Amino acid sequence: MRNTLLLRPDSATDSWRWLHLDNDGSPQGGIYSGSLEAAAAAANGLRAVVLVPGIECLLTTVQIPGHSRKKLLQAAPYALEEQLSDEVENLHFAVATAPEDDAWPVVVISNSYMETLQQQVAEAGLDVQQVIPDLLAIPYEDNETSVLLDNEQALVRTGRSSGYAVDADNLGLLLTTRQPEVTVKHEDEDEDEDEDEDESGGLPALNLFAAPGTLLPATIEYDGEVRLEPFAGDPLEVLVQGLDAGSINLLQGRFSRAAEWGKVLRPWRSTAALLLAG
Numbered sequence: 001m002r003n004t005l006l007l008r009p010d011s012a013t014d015s016w017r018w019l020h021l022d023n024d025g026s027p028q029g030g031i032y033s034g035s036l037e038a039a040a041a042a043a044n045g046l047r048a049v050v051l052v053p054g055i056e057c058l059l060t061t062v063q064i065p066g067h068s069r070k071k072l073l074q075a076a077p078y079a080l081e082e083q084l085s086d087e088v089e090n091l092h093f094a095v096a097t098a099p100e101d102d103a104w105p106v107v108v109i110s111n112s113y114m115e116t117l118q119q120q121v122a123e124a125g126l127d128v129q130q131v132i133p134d135l136l137a138i139p140y141e142d143n144e145t146s147v148l149l150d151n152e153q154a155l156v157r158t159g160r161s162s163g164y165a166v167d168a169d170n171l172g173l174l175l176t177t178r179q180p181e182v183t184v185k186h187e188d189e190d191e192d193e194d195e196d197e198d199e200s201g202g203l204p205a206l207n208l209f210a211a212p213g214t215l216l217p218a219t220i221e222y223d224g225e226v227r228l229e230p231f232a233g234d235p236l237e238v239l240v241q242g243l244d245a246g247s248i249n250l251l252q253g254r255f256s257r258a259a260e261w262g263k264v265l266r267p268w269r270s271t272a273a274l275l276l277a278g
Contacts, residue, residue, distance in 0.1 A: 008239065048129065056110070059163050060106050080093075097248075134239055137247070145203075176221050206227065
């Protein structure tokens with residue numbers, strides 16, 4: 001992402017943290033902290049990308065035939081209704097641009113969170129073009145699991161469009177219960193042999209991104225390779241590495257940029273109609 005201001009709310013305070021990306025999409029300068037108004041001044045007209053906390057989001061999938069995004073957005077809430085703890089009317093649903101493994105990745109977040117965020121960035125004067133779950137900015141490779149330890153919370157990315165947030169204390173247990181085993185079958189293996197004889201490749205490699213002094217979760221029972229990836233201290237240093245313009249953008253449906261422009265132009269339409277009538 002070129003010429004972008006990457007922002008993320010500070011979980012410990014009411015302030016925000018931001019980082020400027022240059023023409024090559026590389027970090028330029030340091031990481032700053034302050035109000036959204038201060039971030040808007042720093043943006044100086046640059047496009048902005050907001051990373052929302054993974055704890056606010058549900059990342060899931062839905063199997064709906066067809067490729068019409070309008071129909072997908074209409075059908076997804078009711079296809080997922082049984083998985084949700086709140087009424088669909090209170091939730092916002094964003095769908096990926098393409099299916100993965102015959103299913104459509106979906107991000108679910110509360111309408112109230114999106115309404116508050118939209119109001120805040122509008123009042124600050126920020127030109128926000130993408131709102132992405134921070135889970136989907138954690139560096140990730142196929143057949144691996146990446147975990148960003150942020151204070152007492154663990155942000156876990158398990159796929160291109162999948163992940164979850166959990167208390168760091170519960171991470172070890174959850175990893176061993178949620179992750180499926182990877183089965184490896186050799187090309188020269190007789191297809192008629194009993195499937196029980198397949199060789200198991202174990203669990204995916206686990207990448208732990210942790211700042212110095214972070215209390216690491218218990219992973220002794222994790223039956224897979226565990227790699228520690230230290231970073232200096234601010235999660236944005238890690239998240240900028242996995243930032244992808246193709247990630248699910250929450251600015252869809254009623255929260256799309258087109259819908260926001262419609263709100264701005266609607267009063268002018270009435271004025272224009274009166275002038276024309278006169």
